[in-house]
Amino acid sequence: IKHEIAEKRRAAAAERFHSVIEERRRAAAGATKAGTRGLSPRSAAIAEEEHARKLAAQAEAKREMAERKRQQQAAQHEQQQHEAKQRALRNEHRMRKNRELLEQQQREQEAAQAARDEAARQRREAVERDRAMRREQQLEASRRAAELRNAAKEKARQHEAKVRADAEARRMRADERLHAFSSFKHAQQQQNASMEAAKREHRLQAARRAEEQRAQERARLMRRQHETDERVADMRERRGGGGGGGP
Structure with missing residues (x-):
């Protein structure tokens, strides 16, 4: 932006310099032309004076126009500087917001990672406790299963003896019923x-x-x-x- 403003200033100064040179050249050309018309010296002086006034008026009008143009360019330059400053402020505000957002996201990610680590630690501890409990339960279940198997074997032996006795009694009753039948x-x-x-x-x-x-x-x-x-x-x-x- 500064480089652009300096370029505009240099261009305006060069334009003003060239306009002054052109005015002087035209004034000199007009005076030379007025002196070659074959007028009397007094008439030539009056014509040159009138021509000089016209040139001066034209030069003043050009200077006023150049001044208005300079003021307009200065106002535009000031507006551009203001807009550039506003853009810079908005960019700075956006960058600050982005930094704050990134920092917040980083803090949230760190907190989430810490929570995940804590949850993983608790899960590992729970798994270890569950394994220990399952081992104890398996041992107790094995002891109870052995006791139940022994009791079941004894009960099965007694039941088998009773079944054999009942079968023998049923066979005898069946023989009797078969004979009667x-x-x-x-x-x-x-x-x-x-x-x-x-x-x-x-x-x-x-x-x-x-x-x-x-x-x-x-x-x-x-x-x-x-x-x-x-x-x-x-x-x-x-x-x-x-x-x-x-x-």
Whole structure:
């Protein structure tokens, strides 16, 4: 920014220097031209004076314009300096905020790492305590399992003896029941054979009775048919005798 301001100042000074040189050159050229018009010296002096006043007025107007331009450039320069200062302040504020944020993040990371380390230490201690407790529990469980196995073996031995005794008693009772059942089945088979023979006899008698009934029914139907045929023939004879040779 300083370099840019210095460049602008040098450019403005050079422009003012060139404008002054140009004004002097034009004044000299105007005076020379006025003197070559063939006027009287008095008229030439008046013309030169008038021309000099015009040049002076033009030079004053240019100086005023240059002054306004310089003031405008100075105001712009001041505005640029103010904006640059504001940008610098904002940059400094942002950098400070970033530093504070980084420091806060670093503190938070350190605190989080410390918390993780503490949690890991506590987990390791808990794991060690749990392992020791499990070892003690396994030893106690092994002792209890041995006691239970011994008690179970004794109970199994007693149960096996009882099972053998019960099995022998059941076998004897089963033999007795089998013998009784065999006797009962033999008697039942004999009874069933007698009942089956009686049933067959009953079925035969029923079949004979049914056949007799069917024969009686057929005979009755044949008698009725015979009687009907006789009545029909009798009626035909009566109609034929009384009608004198009808159809």
